[in-house]
Amino acid sequence: MANFGGHAIPGSFFLLFGLWLTVKHTLQRYWRNNQLKGRALLPPFFKRMDYIEGGLQIFASFVGIMVEQFVVDGPHARLYDAHNHSWVKLMNWQHSTMYLFFGISGIALVVSTASKLVPVGVDRLALSLALFVEGFLFYYHVHSRPPLDAHIHSLLLVAVFSGSASTMMEVFMRDRFILEMLKAVLFILQGSWFYQIGFVLYPPSGPQWDLTLHNNIMFVTMCFCWHLVLALFVATCTSTAVWITTRRMSRRARDIEMVMRKKSSTANSEKALLEESEEE
Amino acid sequence: MANFGGHAIPGSFFLLFGLWLTVKHTLQRYWRNNQLKGRALLPPFFKRMDYIEGGLQIFASFVGIMVEQFVVDGPHARLYDAHNHSWVKLMNWQHSTMYLFFGISGIALVVSTASKLVPVGVDRLALSLALFVEGFLFYYHVHSRPPLDAHIHSLLLVAVFSGSASTMMEVFMRDRFILEMLKAVLFILQGSWFYQIGFVLYPPSGPQWDLTLHNNIMFVTMCFCWHLVLALFVATCTSTAVWITTRRMSRRARDIEMVMRKKSSTANSEKALLEESEEE
Amino acid sequence: MANFGGHAIPGSFFLLFGLWLTVKHTLQRYWRNNQLKGRALLPPFFKRMDYIEGGLQIFASFVGIMVEQFVVDGPHARLYDAHNHSWVKLMNWQHSTMYLFFGISGIALVVSTASKLVPVGVDRLALSLALFVEGFLFYYHVHSRPPLDAHIHSLLLVAVFSGSASTMMEVFMRDRFILEMLKAVLFILQGSWFYQIGFVLYPPSGPQWDLTLHNNIMFVTMCFCWHLVLALFVATCTSTAVWITTRRMSRRARDIEMVMRKKSSTANSEKALLEESEEE
């Protein structure tokens, strides 16, 4: 939607998604680093996180599609206007298509969390595809626009396609914290850049930007790098905060946990410890 | 061949090939997941599937070359017309070249199934090359055509080159179900997109498309993504159906199989089981 | 800064950085090859080298930013001139942004040397990002310049983006000497090419170059390859010299070291040796 809100809403979603990924992967890393080697499986807590994430993705993209279709000046699920021999509101249809792929990504996440028969990595492949399709549609979106408009959208593509490539690599290299954080950073970057696009193309206050001035293009290019710094900074701070909080909480909880764990899995852990000590 | 049928025939082949790959790789995965670890080799059944696949590829590309050459308005194996100083029917020659590479891919599959001396992965490399050559020839095919015609063919290239890259990765990462399914999906996508090209450029009914209208280009781009959704859906459903059917059949067959296996390979499997139990 | 010095200063930095990397990685390789397998950790000496490297990077980029901002004709930290409705000295701001990323890379190196909680490879990812951002900003830097000017800068991009890709690969393949040396060579190449740019665009003596002559472009392209030969030669010689010197010194020092090591870690090394001899 060609106004400030139409860029702020997806921007907010991507920002929140990037933050969520930062938190999730930091918690997973904490777990991997601090648990006994004998317990390779992630606890049900992480499964529930994935269900929530997938469910929200499905819900959000369903709402997104509905809004794009049935907003006042939307296509109302009509694709071709046979009377005028023209397509109806292709822009809204394109956005719906993008949402659809994020919805599929959500379904893939839920299904691959629920069943072990689903091949490993399907969720990441689906997310990578969703980003690819987003970039693919944007790429043909920006033809024949004023220079600054085209440029600021093509910068978005840098974040989108990098995110797609980084997520694709996760299909083959699992549980690499650095790749997971890179993905999160690129989502945060994408989110904040959506805001920037909104501010530049539809300034909520102040004068309009000159969309043909070369200096504006130069500034916007540099500004993209600043957003990257910001995204790196936000992700690092969030991750550190989560790590420290978790450590403090888990220390406090250790005594209780120790007691509980002893009751529930004495046999297992003792056996694992015994085996380890025998190997040394 | 510049008509609807000329796009529907290759489209059907690619569609069927994609479905075949889905079925084959799902069966292979079922086998890998459900057999004893001691038996690493695939059974003769899979070998026979590969022979059939390779044989059909060779046969189909031979027929394809013959048709392209000896169709009524074909070149009849003449390449250069010395009288007019011009090349004869280069389009047909180009299509013959594409078929030739798929034929080579078939030969590579048969040979690498038959002999262990052939280096591992030659079949995938040959298939990747065949797709690359297809894309390579199409790439120089589409110059100086009307915008929509060029665009719809360049979208085909996305499927073709992605397929080539994905198959090339299989040379180095074997037995990754997710890569194999990606390849199958991209073949299905290619097949259905051939149909789409036929419907757009040579509509069997209804009015002609305006090949210069920007909105048509925008619609076609989005339509490509819908084909991708469809291909993902078809591949997922086929794979799930095959999986469930196989599981049901194999359960019914288990009793008989158990008896047969006991007779034929008692020594082997018992030894394997013994070794495993000793290791624990 | 558009003069000879403005290219010689970054050139010298990159040259020195490339040489430093050559020395550091050669020493690390010597250590890996010549130490007992039982001691996987690098000695504190290498940690100190990384602290120095990171510290210098932070310091140099801080100085660079300050100079770019507060030089006589600099922007003095003003970004937008509301009076003239124009951006202030975007060139200096762009250079500051580049320095900022190298500073971040320095911080990442220091932090990841100091703490084991920081995920492995963050330092290389940050360096790769710094090079990517440098190339990214340069890429939009060179539009609408005379042909030779644009060409000579785009050749720089070859070195910069190759360096970024090579460093990115180091994130996933650690302790590969050949990748580390490639990175060093590409930094030396970048450094010497900065000098070349200075000599061509702002010749300190002699006539100006004709910035539109095709032959000049051809020469400059070839000259880039010669710089590559030179960089390969310099890196090889430096590495060999460091290797030979270290071997000579370590032989002389062995007697003393042997005595010292015996005292400090008799138990450890004896145990490791014993285990190894038992395995044979």
Added chain:
Amino acid sequence: MANFGGHAIPGSFFLLFGLWLTVKHTLQRYWRNNQLKGRALLPPFFKRMDYIEGGLQIFASFVGIMVEQFVVDGPHARLYDAHNHSWVKLMNWQHSTMYLFFGISGIALVVSTASKLVPVGVDRLALSLALFVEGFLFYYHVHSRPPLDAHIHSLLLVAVFSGSASTMMEVFMRDRFILEMLKAVLFILQGSWFYQIGFVLYPPSGPQWDLTLHNNIMFVTMCFCWHLVLALFVATCTSTAVWITTRRMSRRARDIEMVMRKKSSTANSEKALLEESEEE
């Protein structure tokens, strides 16, 4: 050199090099497959092959540089003509630069065969660089030429850059026969394509080609694929012939070899066999 011979000479070199690589890597594979696992080292015979290969590369590139420089209409080692303010025979200088990199690749091969201190893979990296530089210089070579001339050279680049990428992958994945054969095929392709360029641009007999006709461009594109088929065929036949010959010879030689091996390395192989049997 702009004549038929100037393309036939490098073409012959690349053809022979491709064939040589096919023979060498097939022999190495035969050795790897047929020797005892206990002997990981390649025999001195392969070392001698590498010395010869490297030596010939150095020699050929030295002769190439000399010829390019001191041919009658060559630059005679003069780079800049201060009198006319122009560069002297840049084409010859560019060719000399290409030869130089193949010479460096030869040096890298010799040195890395001779010493174990040289990091593994330096020879392949150097060959990959040589191909990259060749492609890099050709890329800026073909600007502002007639369409067919530019096109036929840009097809060469496909072979050159693919070869560079494939050789670069060998740096990280060693002893993969399929990659080695791909490299060999791409060298044969490059060689035969040089001949094709010679035949098209400087036909030794018959009429000149029309360098602007679109159909000629289409034919040449297809012709490149036929060269690829040819290269695949030649490499496969050569490799098979070498394999069969080696097997026949090694069977005949086995009796003698067995006797000799017993004398020279009884202790070693017996020990290895013993260890293996103990492990079972």
